[in-house]
Amino acid sequence: MTPGGAGVAQRHPDPADVLARHLRARATEFLRALRLNRGAATPEDSAEAARALRRAARRISAGLYTFQPALDPAWSQRLGPELAWVSGTLSQEDACTTRLTRLQDALHHLSGPAAPTPPSARRSMPSTSGVPLPADTTPPEAPRPAASVSGTPAPARATGALPAAPRRAPTATATVPAPDGRRAVAPRPEGGSGAAPGRVPLAVGAAKAAALLERQLTLARTRAHSAALQALGSARFHAVADQVAVLASEVPLAGRAANLELWPLAEAARERLVDAVAALPLVTAGSPYNAEALVHGLSPDPAPHPQDAPWHQVRLLLRLHRYAQEVLDPAAGGDPRLRAAGEALDRHRDAAEAAAAAAQAARTPRIAPATAYALGVLHAGQRHEVEAARYAFQRAWQQPHADTT
Structure with a gap:
């Protein structure tokens, strides 16, 4: 009887102890990451x-939100929003970086695939400071600077300065923003120094759009970085860290936690997700193209797209559901159906934010028509990415559960 009773105890551990061990482990991870930072x-x-x-x-x-009935209410209601503030503040810098990189890649994708450079053209490419330039950088009728004996280009005045128009050929000298904030020379077809495979130099409108997006998003990223540093050094964050340190050793449970089951609370989180998904226009998302998504795209109102909010809410509820499953079973987070649905909603969020950034840049006063056109095409492309992500979520969500035979 004793071995059997021990087996039953192992299969049905105390719910309060399961929740406490989970929260202590997450608190330990928080403190370890704080030391690393x-x-x-x-x-x-x-x-x-x-x-x-x-x-x-x-x-x-x-965990504090989903399993609040099992925890001290005053403590959980005070700490939960503070942790959400920490997570939200620290996520902004990464979000700006992801947005800028996504828009850069989209601009290069819209510019078309890189064309192979003929060997004869490669041999005719002079070098400036060791960086090869495309053969069409300067029109044939414009003189090129002569190179000195040492291989270093001579000053332009020694051979006659180039006219202003040829020196500003947009497809060769325009720069595009690099993901880390540094400016990089536009990738060359021949794959030389600083080139990226599969990319071509941006045209005038696309290059100026890239520069405008770089300025705006780099400024936003710098502000987000400063806000994160300020938050990590604030008394508010130190108070949160002190509470998490206490949590790592002792979890304030409610008086009735010993008689409270966790699975009904986790099931309530799942039902909230199911209800939110049922309210989504999955019939529209069943088509990979939704023309209604472009209606509010470049309107003067900078408010978020009205179709996006329910999908963002589903993304948050899906995350709560996954985290609740991890408390009951740490291996439950690997459900391929939930993972695919979550990845689709992450892409949806990223594309929606990138589209909003492109629309915001297009509202910049006095930009050139070619720049505005490039930003408009970029915005439309990101809204189509939004629709593709919704379609992918709909396909993933309708897959059978992992435990279905």
């Missing part, structure tokens, strides 16, 4: 530590 030697280490802080903060906050 304070001792980071490089920006990459600091960024990775910030992501770990966000992950731990999200899971603790989700």
Whole structure:
């Protein structure tokens, strides 16, 4: 009887102990990430530590929200919003970086695939400071600067300065923003220094659109970085860290937690998700193209797209559902159906935010028509990405559950 009783105890652990162990483990991850952030030697280490802080903060906050009846109400209602503030503040810098990279890639994709450069053209390409230039950088009738004996280009005045128009040929000298904020020379077809495979130099409108997006999103990223540093050094964050340190050793449970089952609370989170998904226009999302999504695209109102809010809410509820499943069963987070649905909603969020950034840039006063056109095409492309993500979510959500035979 004793072995059998021990087996039953192992299969049915105390619910309060399961929740407490989960929260203590997440609190330990939060404190470990905080130590890594304070001792980071490089920006990459600091960024990775910030992501770990966000992950731990999200899971603790989700646990406090979903399983609130099992926890001390005053404590959980005070700490949960503070952890959401930490996660939201630390996510802004990464969001700006992702948005800028996504829009850059889209501009290059819209510019078409890179065409192979003929070998004869490669041989005719002079070098400026060791960086090869395309053969069509200067029109044939314009003189090129002569190179010195040492191979270093001579000053333009020694051979006659180039006229202003040829020196500003847009397809060769325009620069595009790099994801890390540095300016990089537009990729060359021949794959030389600084080139990226499969890309071509941007045309006039696209290059100016890229420069405008770089200025706006780099400024937003800098502000987000400053806000994150300020938040991490604030008394508010220190108070949150102190509460998480207490949580790592002791979880304030409610008096009735010992007699409270966790699975009904997790089931309530699932039902909220199912109800929110049922309210989505999945019939419209069943088609990969939705013309209604472009109606509010470039309107003067900078408010978020009216179709996006329900999908963003489903993304949050799906995350709460996944995190609740992880409390009951740590392996439940690997459900391929939920993972595919979550990835589709992440793409939906990224594309919607990128489209909003393109629309905001298009509202800049006194921009050239070619720039406005490029931003409009970019916005339309991102809205189509939104629709594709909704279609992917609809396909993933209708797949059978992992435990269905």
